[in-house]
Amino acid sequence: MSQISDEDRQALRDGFARYLEAEADEKKLRSAIANDRGYDEAIWQQMAEMGLLGIAIAEDSGGVGGGAIDVALVMEEIGKKLLPVPFLSTCVVAADMISRFGSEAIQQDLLPKIAAGELVISTGGSGDFVPLSDHDLSLSAKSSAADWTLNGQVSFVSHAGNADYHLLGLQEDGVDSAYLVKASDAVSKDRLITNDPAQRLFKLHLSDARAIKLEVLDADGIGQVRMRAIAALAAEQAGAMRAIFEITMDYLRTRYQFGRPIGSFQAIKHMAAELLVEVESATSAALAAAKALDANSPDAAKFVSLAAFTCKDAFRTVSAQAIQMHGGIAYTQEHIAHLYWRRARAGLPLFGSSDAHREQYLKSREAA
Structure with missing residues (x-):
């Protein structure tokens, strides 16, 4: 339950x-994509100053005590600008995992640093809390007294390039385990x-890398982490599709053909109306999930x-149709519509395919 009032949330x-x-226009976006970090550190630090990096962290751990709805609203704005910051991996997944399963000492050490923008945590491996699971990973954990070490390789680890810790999941015989590995020479x-x-995304090679094991990963807790991450991702996608829809509508109003705006043509009007329905439906679904x-x-x-x-599905449809409605210019990566389309495609496998979620939804309806 959120501790933030409606007024403060707005x-x-x-x-x-x-x-x-x-501060986050297209030029800044492309500059961030081109640098080694992959995002603008100044924007990340400003988000920390605004309290956004601790939005899902309890007040007694240095956060602001927000809930899923607060995370969703932040993710919507991130999506609108395609902001490539490690918010989902660090402030949603990792923060939630540490809050639920980390020891008191780990929580006191890491959670305030996440909220302050002093810590980036990547996520990868296998398990329900991992955005993009590596089903072919060759990773093993070994205990020695109170210490754990990891050896092997794991792919599809998000934002691992400049991460301070890597949150890696292992799923063996249906049982989830999770380890925090500090960035090091190992x-x-x-x-x-x-x-x-x-x-x-990165492939990690671990050689006797010291790790902290998060204890007692109960199914209900992992399920909550997964659902909150999926709801956050949905909100990001809803924000992104609204942004590219509005960009496209502006283009239709200003692009003239045969002496009139192309947006005045009946066929284009029908396409725009259908896309608006997609945008509004997706936004409503994302907010409903967060509120639930x-x-x-x-x-x-x-x-x-x-x-x-x-x-x-809606983000894929809206971004693809945006390219069609812009015409040939949007097929080039130099046009912003192309970046929205690529983001939509990249998001399809995160936390499972749309077909898998649709099947799960239909089963839940049948069981009701």
């Missing part, structure tokens, strides 16, 4: 939106080629599944 969102409008990495230039989680609704899993496949 103020946080409005302030963040104004800041991004002024961990080397190779950047992977991705369809979305802003998506930073905050209310501890028994139907939360159903709402999350609905938001997952609705937002994945």
